[in-house]
Amino acid sequence: MNKKTLTLLALTLGATSLCRAADATESQAAQQKPAFDLCQSITDRLDIFNAERDGAENPWIQDFRVKFRAQYQYGYVDPSGGADREKGGREHGRNTNSEWRRFRIAAQAKVLNRFTLVSNWNIGGLEGRDEFKNGKWNQTRTSSSVDELYISGKIAKPVSFTLGKHKPAFMGEYRTSSAKIVTIERSLLVNQLKSEKNYGISFKNADKKATWGWEAGLWVNGARDNQWLEPAFDSDTGYMFGGGISYATGDNSRLYLDYMHSFADWSDVNRTDLSYEGCGARDIVALTWEAKQDKLRFTAEAIAAFNLNSEQAENAYGIVLMPTYRISPHFEGVFRYQLAAGSNAIAGDGHFYTRNSTYNGAADLVQGLYFGMNYYVCPRNPDGMKLMLGAEYLNSHGTDAAGNKGFTGWGITGAMRVNF
Numbered sequence: 001m002n003k004k005t006l007t008l009l010a011l012t013l014g015a016t017s018l019c020r021a022a023d024a025t026e027s028q029a030a031q032q033k034p035a036f037d038l039c040q041s042i043t044d045r046l047d048i049f050n051a052e053r054d055g056a057e058n059p060w061i062q063d064f065r066v067k068f069r070a071q072y073q074y075g076y077v078d079p080s081g082g083a084d085r086e087k088g089g090r091e092h093g094r095n096t097n098s099e100w101r102r103f104r105i106a107a108q109a110k111v112l113n114r115f116t117l118v119s120n121w122n123i124g125g126l127e128g129r130d131e132f133k134n135g136k137w138n139q140t141r142t143s144s145s146v147d148e149l150y151i152s153g154k155i156a157k158p159v160s161f162t163l164g165k166h167k168p169a170f171m172g173e174y175r176t177s178s179a180k181i182v183t184i185e186r187s188l189l190v191n192q193l194k195s196e197k198n199y200g201i202s203f204k205n206a207d208k209k210a211t212w213g214w215e216a217g218l219w220v221n222g223a224r225d226n227q228w229l230e231p232a233f234d235s236d237t238g239y240m241f242g243g244g245i246s247y248a249t250g251d252n253s254r255l256y257l258d259y260m261h262s263f264a265d266w267s268d269v270n271r272t273d274l275s276y277e278g279c280g281a282r283d284i285v286a287l288t289w290e291a292k293q294d295k296l297r298f299t300a301e302a303i304a305a306f307n308l309n310s311e312q313a314e315n316a317y318g319i320v321l322m323p324t325y326r327i328s329p330h331f332e333g334v335f336r337y338q339l340a341a342g343s344n345a346i347a348g349d350g351h352f353y354t355r356n357s358t359y360n361g362a363a364d365l366v367q368g369l370y371f372g373m374n375y376y377v378c379p380r381n382p383d384g385m386k387l388m389l390g391a392e393y394l395n396s397h398g399t400d401a402a403g404n405k406g407f408t409g410w411g412i413t414g415a416m417r418v419n420f
Contacts, residue, residue, distance in 0.1 A: 037378055037380055037381070038377065038378055038384075038385070039377065039378035039380075039381040039384030039385055039420065040378070040380065040381060040384075042384070042420045043381070043384070043420050046065050046066045046067065046068065046420055047063070047065040048064050048065055048066060049061070049063065049064040049065075050062075050063050051063065059112065059113065060111060060112065061109060061110070061111050062110040062111065062113060063108075063109065063110040064107070064108070064109045064110075065107075065108050065109075066105065066106070066107055066108075067104075067105070067106040067107075067108055067120070067420065068104070068105055068106075068418070068419070068420045069102055069103075069104045069106075069178070069179055069418065069419045069420075070100070070102055070103045070104070070417070070418050071100070071101040071102040071103075071178075071415055071416070071417040071418075072098070072099070072100055072101065072415065072416050073098065073099060073101050073184060073413055073414065073415035073416075074096070074097075074098040074413065074414050074415075075096065075097050075098065075351070075352035075356075075411060075412065075413040075414075076095055076096050076411070076412045076413070077095045077096075077097070077352050077353060077356040077357055077409065077410070077411050078095060078409050078410040078411070078412075079095075079356075079357040079358075079359060079407065079408065079409035080408040080409040081409075085357050085358050085359065085409075086356065086357060086358070087132045087355070087356055087357055087358055088132045088137065092132065092135070092136065092137070094130070094132075094137060094356060095356055095357075096356070097129050097130055097352050097355055097356055098127065098129075098130075099127060099128050099129045099142075099351070100126040100127055100128065100142055101351075101415070102122075102178060102417075103122065103123045103126055103142065104120055104121060104122055104123065104147055105120075105121055105123060106118060106119060106120035106121065106147075106148070107119050114153050114154065115151055115152065115153035116151070116152045116153060117150075117151050118148055118149070118150055118151075118152070119146070119148070119149050120146070120147040120148035120149070121144065121145070121146055121147060122142070122143070122144060122145045122146075122147050123142070123144060124141065124142050124143045124144030124145070125141055125142065125144070126141065126142045127139065127141070127142070128140035128141050128142045129351065129352070129355050130355075131355060146165060147165075147197060148164075148165055148166055148167075148197055149164050149165045150162050150163060150164025150165055150166045151163050151164055152166075154206060155203075157206075158205050158206045158207035158210065159203060159204070159205065159206065160203070160204055160206040161201065161202065161203050162201070162202050162217075163200075163201045164199060165197055165198060165199045165200075165231075166197055166200070166202070167195075167197045168195045168197075168198070168200070168202070168217065168219055168240065168242045168260065168279070169215070170195075170215075170242045170243075170244055170258040170259075170260055170284075170286065171190050171193070171194065171258055171284070171286040171288070171301070171303065172256060172286065172288030172290065172299055172301040172320070173186040173187060173190045173299075173301065173320065174186065174190050174194045175256075175258075175288075179383045179417070179419035180383050182322075182324050182332065182334045182372070182374060183322070183334060183336055183370055183372055183390060184372070184388050184390045184413045184415050185349065185351060185413075187318070187320050187336070187338040187340070187368070188318075188338065188340050188346060188347070188348075188349055188366055188368070189303055189305075189316060189318035189338070189340040189346065190303070190318075190320070191349070192280050192316075192340075192346070192347050193279055193280040193281055193284055193303065193305050193316075194279065194280070195219065195221075195240055195242070195260070195277065195278050195279040196223070196277040196278075198219040198220055198221060198223070198240070198277055198278065199219065199220050199231035199232075200217055200218050200219030200220060200239075200240075201217055201218060202215060202216065202217025202218075202219075202242075203215070203216055203217065204216075209248075210248070211247065211248050212245065212246070212247055212248075213245065213246035213247075213248075213254075214243075214244065214245045214246070215242075215243065215244050216241075216242065216243040216244075217241075217242055217243075218239055218240070218241055218242075219239060219240045219242070219278070220232065220233045220237070220238075220239050220240075221237040221238055221239055221240055221262060221263075221264050221276055221277055221278030222234060222237035222238075222272070222274035222275065222276065222277065223274060223275045223276075223277045224273075224274055224275070232274050233274075234272055234273075234274055235265065236264065236265045236268040236269050236271070236272040236274070237264050237269055237272055237274050237276050237277075237278065238262065238263035238264040238265065238278075239263050239278075240260060240261065240262045240263065240264075240278045240279055241260070241261045241263070242258070242259070242260045242261075242279075243258070243259050243260075244256060244257060244258035244259065245257050249289070249291075250291070252291060252292040252293065253289065253290065253291035253292070254289070254290055254291075255287075255288070255289050256286070256287070256288040256289075256290070257285075257286075257287055258284075258285070258286040258287075258288070259283075259284070259285055259286075260279045260281075260283070260284040261282065261283050261284075262278045262279050262281070262282055262283075262309075264276060264278060264309070266282070266307070266309060269309065276309070280305065280308060280309050281305035281306060281307055281308045281309060281315075281316070282306060282307035282308075282309075283305070283306045283307065284303065284304070284305045284306075285303070285304045285305075286301060286302070286303045286304075287301065287302045287303075288300070288301040288302075289301075295325055295326040295327075296323065296324070296325050296326075297323070297324045297325075297326075298322070298323045298324075299320065299321075299322045299323075300319075300320070300321050300322075301319065301320045302317075302318070302319050303316075303317065303318045303319070303320075304316075304317050305317070305342075308342070308345055310345065310362075312344045312345075312362065313342055313343060313344045313345035313362065314342070314343065314345070315342050315343075315345065316340060316341065316342030316345040316346060317340070317341050317342060318338065318339055318340035318341065319337075319338070319339050320336065320337070320338050321336070321337045321338075322334070322335065322336040322337075323335055329376070329379035330375055330376050330377075330379055331373065331374070331375060331376075332373070332374045332376065333372070333373055334370070334371075334372035334373070334374065334390070335369075335370065335371060335372075336368070336369070336370035336372075337367075337368070337369060337370075338366075338367070338368045338370075339365075339366070339367050339368075340365070340366045341364065341365045341366075342364065343364055343398075344362050344363075344364060344398065345362060345364070346362055346363045346364070346365070346366045346396075346406060347362055347406075348360055348361070348362070348363070348396075348406050348407050349407070352411055352413065353394065353407040353411055354407060357407060357409070359396070359405060359406060359407035359408065359409075361399065361405050361406065362398075362406065363396035363397060363398045363405055363406030364397055364398025365396065365397040365398060366394060366395070366396045366397075366406050367394070367395050368392055368393065368394045368395070369392065369393050370390055370391070370392040371390070371391050371392070372388065372389065372390035372391070373388075373389050373390075374386050374387070374388050374389075375387040375388075383417075383419050384418065384419060384420060385416075385417075385418045385419075386416075386417050386418075387414075387415075387416055388413075388414065388415040388416075388417060389412075389413075389414050389415075390412070390413050390414075390415075391410065391411070391412045392410070392411050392412075392413075393409070393410050394406075394407050394408060394409065394411070395408050396408050
């Protein structure tokens with residue numbers, strides 16, 4: 001570990017010292033009337049039309065608002081092996097990178113007192129990750145695409161439906177919205193196995209406090225470049241089924257059991273004209289327990305995936321343990337342990353780890369420790385605007401046929417995330 005890594009680690013751990021000063025300030029503020037809330041003010045301004053608020057009640061449209069989500073992040077990578085493991089070698093090696101991880105603008109309308117229409121777009125042309133190609137580093141640009149396009153509503157209380165392009169929200173970390181996740185990135189195996197947002201139809205129990213919850217749906221797996229608004233299907237990419245049940249184990253805890261199955265033809269899925277965007281294995285089972293007690297939250301998840309979409313690997317297994325503690329209204333500490341295993345099965349993270357190092361192959365076993373500190377600018381709306389700092393150590397074992405192995409070393413990332 002070099003001096004830069006030690007310095008950044010010290011900054012990560014040293015952030016906790018700011019909490020004591022923040023607590024004193026916040027206790028004084030609590031005795032005064034509520035202060036101006038920046039996040040709520042922005043959210044209110046984006047609520048363009050509200051029939052009840054504007055005295056314009058009608059049976060057709062009840063609300064129209066614009067929504068915005070963005071995340072910019074800067075990362076530093078310190079691979080085991082030093083400069084010899086930095087992409088570009090000793091002459092051109094670089095261990096820093098940055099990107100607009102997300103930048104989305106959406107329009108949302110509530111109509112007919114029953115339905116919600118959503119059109120959400122990824123905005124392209126922004127700064128993407130730098131990549132080393134042809135002997136030099138080049139900056140990439142983000143692409144424009146439709147992220148979500150759907151209609152949702154209640155069929156009969158409490159059953160609701162969603163039709164269109166939306167997320168198959170299975171597995172604990174992936175079920176959590178990108179606006180609400182407390183780590184800068186989800187764990188490796190979840191990112192590898194998740195399905196992208198695809199066209200489909202799903203149904204669920206909309207009562208989040210019900211003792212028993214459930215959700216099920218069908219999605220097509222294919223996507224066609226530059227034709228964002230139409231579903232794409234062929235027999236090779238096929239479709240995906242996802243289903244899950246949940247049980248309230250307490251007032252503030254719930255157990256989830258999720259299952260996904262892809263009906264794609266693995267032998268031809270990479271030869272079709274369509275891009276495969278479905279889940280990363282034929283069958284995936286995930287068991288997740290989420291609990292909250294005062295300022296402490298805890299998530300535990302176990303995942304098993306069978307018949308991976310890979311010519312070199314069959315199955316993969318993983319666990320995630322993630323406690324968080326709300327130190328004060330503004331600060332939250334986060335810890336995550338992840339383990340993912342499978343012969344030649346665990347793919348490296350493509351954001352900064354493999355982008356800036358020569359560790360770019362699959363591994364048999366990856367373990368990771370994540371230490372994070374989040375600062376919530378608006379405690380009453382914590383996911384409206386937050387600053388995130390995370391340090392993670394990954395250790396990988398096993399090599400592929402080419403002798404490559406998964407990333408081993410430190411990664412430190414800072415991010416700003418907004419969601420209105």
